[in-house]
Amino acid sequence: MSINYLKELNDRQIEAVNTINGPILIIAGAGSGKTRTITFRIAHMLETGIPQNSILSLTFTNKAASEMAIRVTSLTRKKCTHLTISTFHSFGAKLLRSSIHHIGYKANFSIYDQSDKMALIKEVARELKFPREAVDAYALAHLFSDIKTGMRSWNSENDQYRELYAEYLDHLKTYNAVDFDDLIVLPIRLLRDTPEILQSYQDRFHYFMVDEFQDTSKLQYELIRLLAEKSKNLCVVGDDDQSIYSWRGADYGNILQFEHDFPGVIEIKLEQNYRSTETILSAANGLISHNRNRKHKNLWTGEKGGNALEVIFPENEEDEAHFIAEQIRSVKQTDGTPFHEVGVLVRTNSLTKTIETAFLKDNIPYKVSGGTSFFQRKEVKDIISYLRIMANPDDDVSFLRICNTPRRGIGKKTIRTLRSIAEEKGYSIYSALSAALHLEVSPFPTKVKTDLWDFVSVVEVYREKMLSGKPMAPSLKAMVEELGYWAYLVQETHGNERTAKFKYGNILAFTDILETYEGNPDTIDPNLFDFLNRITLITRDDNQESDENGRVNLMTIHSAKGLEFDIVFLPGVEENIIPHARAIEEDPKNIEEERRLFYVALTRARKKLYLSSCRTRKLLRNTIDCIPSPFLDELPQDLIKPYTEEKVVEEQDAMDFFSAIKSRFNDTSE
DNA sequence: GCATTCTGTATTTTT
DNA sequence: TACAGAATGC
Numbered sequence: 001m002s003i004n005y006l007k008e009l010n011d012r013q014i015e016a017v018n019t020i021n022g023p024i025l026i027i028a029g030a031g032s033g034k035t036r037t038i039t040f041r042i043a044h045m046l047e048t049g050i051p052q053n054s055i056l057s058l059t060f061t062n063k064a065a066s067e068m069a070i071r072v073t074s075l076t077r078k079k080c081t082h083l084t085i086s087t088f089h090s091f092g093a094k095l096l097r098s099s100i101h102h103i104g105y106k107a108n109f110s111i112y113d114q115s116d117k118m119a120l121i122k123e124v125a126r127e128l129k130f131p132r133e134a135v136d137a138y139a140l141a142h143l144f145s146d147i148k149t150g151m152r153s154w155n156s157e158n159d160q161y162r163e164l165y166a167e168y169l170d171h172l173k174t175y176n177a178v179d180f181d182d183l184i185v186l187p188i189r190l191l192r193d194t195p196e197i198l199q200s201y202q203d204r205f206h207y208f209m210v211d212e213f214q215d216t217s218k219l220q221y222e223l224i225r226l227l228a229e230k231s232k233n234l235c236v237v238g239d240d241d242q243s244i245y246s247w248r249g250a251d252y253g254n255i256l257q258f259e260h261d262f263p264g265v266i267e268i269k270l271e272q273n274y275r276s277t278e279t280i281l282s283a284a285n286g287l288i289s290h291n292r293n294r295k296h297k298n299l300w301t302g303e304k305g306g307n308a309l310e311v312i313f314p315e316n317e318e319d320e321a322h323f324i325a326e327q328i329r330s331v332k333q334t335d336g337t338p339f340h341e342v343g344v345l346v347r348t349n350s351l352t353k354t355i356e357t358a359f360l361k362d363n364i365p366y367k368v369s370g371g372t373s374f375f376q377r378k379e380v381k382d383i384i385s386y387l388r389i390m391a392n393p394d395d396d397v398s399f400l401r402i403c404n405t406p407r408r409g410i411g412k413k414t415i416r417t418l419r420s421i422a423e424e425k426g427y428s429i430y431s432a433l434s435a436a437l438h439l440e441v442s443p444f445p446t447k448v449k450t451d452l453w454d455f456v457s458v459v460e461v462y463r464e465k466m467l468s469g470k471p472m473a474p475s476l477k478a479m480v481e482e483l484g485y486w487a488y489l490v491q492e493t494h495g496n497e498r499t500a501k502f503k504y505g506n507i508l509a510f511t512d513i514l515e516t517y518e519g520n521p522d523t524i525d526p527n528l529f530d531f532l533n534r535i536t537l538i539t540r541d542d543n544q545e546s547d548e549n550g551r552v553n554l555m556t557i558h559s560a561k562g563l564e565f566d567i568v569f570l571p572g573v574e575e576n577i578i579p580h581a582r583a584i585e586e587d588p589k590n591i592e593e594e595r596r597l598f599y600v601a602l603t604r605a606r607k608k609l610y611l612s613s614c615r616t617r618k619l620l621r622n623t624i625d626c627i628p629s630p631f632l633d634e635l636p637q638d639l640i641k642p643y644t645e646e647k648v649v650e651e652q653d654a655m656d657f658f659s660a661i662k663s664r665f666n667d668t669s670e
Numbered sequence: 671g672c673a674t675t676c677t678g679t680a681t682t683t684t685t
Numbered sequence: 686t687a688c689a690g691a692a693t694g695c
Contacts, residue, residue: 114684180685349682407671412671558683580683
């Protein structure tokens with residue numbers, strides 16, 4: 001069956017769909033039907049006979065990747081099992097799985113996430129006898145990341161951590177573990193240094209696509225450049241106005257670099273917006289025009305008119321939350337807007353708390369996406385650590401996490417002994433332990449020796465089961481039983497049975513996830529290693545499954561990118577929140593990125609926008625006075641109407657609105 | 671080795 | 686205020 005895409009797309013979009021060969025740059029403004037265009041493009045490629053397995057499509061987030069896979073599948077009505085649509089990081093992980101032995105790792109490597117990384121840094125710092133106050137694991141994790149990705153170099157200020165860094169790298173290698181940065185850095189190294197590997201990838205993949213190109217880092221670009229160098233069929237899609245990840249290395253200078261590296265780039269601009277009302281679009285355009293560095297673009301819509309933007313100045317964040325809750329209720333009644341068509345977008349995760357409370361109180365069903373991932377919960381991560389130590393016995397970070405969880409009598413002293421044996425021999429702790437247990441003369445007292453055996457035998461017994469090729473989920477359940485994890489939870493929560501039940505429920509949910517994974521006919525070769533890799537790359541909760549209907553979406557602006565809602569609420573449109581104080585502190589130039597962030601927020605709305613700026617807000621212990629965000633003044637003022645509930649309030653609000661603007665004006669004109 | 675008390679610190683955004 | 690990790694006592 002042929003897809004009639006001509007009817008569904010505009011001229012520019014059709015051009016994008018039809019241009020399959022050679023380098024292409026698609027500049028896709030907000031709401032310009034980007035996802036439609038690229039899914040049609042992939043579908044069209046398949047239709048012209050391009051085999052699935054020669055297409056590689058890279059995105060930035062798991063959510064975007066799975067969304068695209070779903071759309072392509074539903075459009076082509078075919079299983080797309082051989083189509084590679086993944087994030088840069090999981091593509092990197094897959095590449096490493098098959099080729100990492102070339103650089104001295106084993107294929108069963110562990111992937112360390114942010115918290116594993118910090119644990120390792122602390123561990124190494126302790127070994128090197130760094131004074132505790134000199135070790136800010138959070139900051140060091142960032143420094144090491146920047147060093148590894150070439151964004152920062154050693155200087156007089158950070159030179160004291162050079163040795164720590166070297167030792168950190170060394171430990172990773174001993175533990176047969178890689179961090180997130182390695183998932184990009186190591187594949188590049190492999191492709192550059194090992195011609196056979198590059199060759200095999202270039203032989204397999206002939207068509208490349210990168211979504212959200214403005215958010216790729218220099219290194220991610222380098223990775224795709226290497227792969228696409230030969231075929232030159234590289235299509236990148238992006239919007240410089242929506243570049244909001246520069247703090248993570250995203251560099252929209254990549255757009256220029258791309259044009260330089262691939263001569264003859266065809267540029268296609270998608271400028272017709274199908275999403276928002278004219279009012280919303282003009283507001284967004286008005287705002288973004290304050291940015292200096294941008295590619296020329298003229299986003300327009302055929303839609304005329306639309307509701308003015310409502311601006312509210314609640315007394316404090318609780319009033320703000322109430323207002324939002326009430327308004328959602330009333331909009332649902334008057335316009336019949338379903339809950340899932342409402343988005344509440346915040347700058348920082350911490351702002352969700354008050355709003356959640358209000359939703360709970362008013363019985364508004366909601367879901368928060370973002371926040372720490374399910375897989376990062378302590379109880380879940382404990383179980384994952386057991387799996388990791390089975391997959392990769394050298395993984396010391398996992399070892400240390402669970403060797404005494406649940407409590408089995410392995411204490412500080414025992415660990416110290418183990419560590420010193422390991423260090424002496426240059427082994428990982430687990431290998432040192434196995435070796436020590438088989439010694440004639442045990443370095444441990446009898447009781448400790450028994451405790452250690454307990455641990456080792458659980459790991460060994462279940463490793464065999466997990467790697468046997470038989471279903472893993474039943475074994476995992478049995479292991480959780482055998483560990484006595486339930487009793488441990490009861491003990492840990494000292495009698496708070498509800499908490500214990502909740503946590504145990506999470507573990508059961510986790511075993512279900514494993515079951516679903518291995519039971520899914522679309523999973524090619526389900527195995528422990530692949531499963532572990534997948535789940536560590538899911539760092540946020542973005543399960544858009546089953547219950548997406550009927551719930552208000554509460555999330556950060558960052559995670560709202562690519563989404564759209566009928567009605568959008570933006571709480572906390574205040575100075576220091578957006579633009580965020582820390583961002584500006586870091587570099588005043590960041591104001592442009594903050595503005596883009598606000599632009600992304602505005603352009604999520606189809607029909608209606610509510611912006612609120614509290615007069616006061618609780619921060620830490622005390623209540624502070626808030627100033628409306630300067631971005632409010634940058635919106636065309638005729639598109640704004642101060643929100644009014646009653647006449648009396650109307651005048652009051654209007655007056656406050658103008659006096660707020662006036663005070664801002666006075667502030668800045670000094 | 672474990673449980674309790676104490677102390678310090680709030681981390682912007684995410685793979 | 687809330688929560689985690691360290692120090693201290695049993």
